[in-house]
Amino acid sequence: MRATTKDASPRDELLSALGEVFRAHGYEGASLALISEATGLGKGSLYHAFPGGKEQMAEEVLASIDAWFVREIYQPLRTAADPRDGIAGMFRGVDTYFRSGKRVCLIGVVALGGARDLFAERVKGYFVAWVDALAAALRKLGHAQGEAQHLAEQAVLEIQGALVLARAVNDPKVFARALERSQERLLETKRGGARERR
Amino acid sequence: MRATTKDASPRDELLSALGEVFRAHGYEGASLALISEATGLGKGSLYHAFPGGKEQMAEEVLASIDAWFVREIYQPLRTAADPRDGIAGMFRGVDTYFRSGKRVCLIGVVALGGARDLFAERVKGYFVAWVDALAAALRKLGHAQGEAQHLAEQAVLEIQGALVLARAVNDPKVFARALERSQERLLETKRGGARERR
DNA sequence: GATTGGTTGTACCGATCGGTACAATGTGTG
């Protein structure tokens, strides 16, 4: 067994450590000194691994987060035999990933921060992919196209808001409650909607 | 009639300008150079007005935002003869304040950013005051205590999440839709719940 | 018109920023 995040590739571990620094201090707040300390790597190694400097570090961190969500959340949402399983899996995955509300969403942090423009594409892609994948699952549940899209948008936005609020009042239970409510609303038998569509 | 940025006290205008800088660049990203440019004041004047430096500037900006919400949102929520008016007023006020989703919540930005700890109290106070005031209005609408609290928490978190998502995908309509849905859910006649309580 | 006290621009401070140069190391291959 390796270290921090189980046996991942060394670069993945590095990206993971970088992610925590950006999470904790934001893009501009994460100085090379902090990064160096958190990763145990000197500037030499850092700039050897990321010739593009801090911006490349952040970009790759965001990309790896995006990839994780695609693999663990978005794809199951689309391919699950029963869409309910995909949706339930999404909430399970989200709860784990955000450490039940004790961890913050780096993509959200970047979206609100001053570095937004630098990573605008990446940030936008992450969220629309999420909404679209969830909407696809909801369609399979019997919701009409527009309704599915709005429900998905609503669910994603609730998760983001819950992270903000939980962090602000320093109470992870806010996040847990929000996930609970959101999942319940998405998964309630929804006979009405199913009827509407046939 | 005095408009927001119109003939307010000079210090209020100053705080307003400061707020926009912090909003756009975050606490750490808002350098004294940027602040000086945005306010038209040199360092001399700045440090004359805020001997405590950048931290005092941010603290006072946050305090003035908090005061605005207390006056324009929280108090009407508690004192409106018809709680529905208070709630509708909240959504109107929020929509105006956040420029229909084109403006971001500075308190939320701080909550997620690296300066969180510096202003933790202020940030927490803002949100719990909001939730509590809204919950009070919902109680008057006939909701049970716990349910009112959860509904209020949910509404506030939706607003924050909508701001994040709207900013992330660069589409203010996301915010508009979220406000619409949230208000509708809060104000729906709620005969069921009213019955439950008697 | 002199004096005064609040207000301002400007020069400057040490510290730290992100980034570069490069020499000293390690490491695998012949």
Add this chain to the structure above:
DNA sequence: CACACATTGTACCGATCGGTACAACCAATC
């Protein structure tokens, strides 16, 4: 062992950071 090459620590760069010192300025009062 010798070589090649990837990896690393360290010294250093100019720019900018937040903050301070202070002299010039200003309107008001006498």
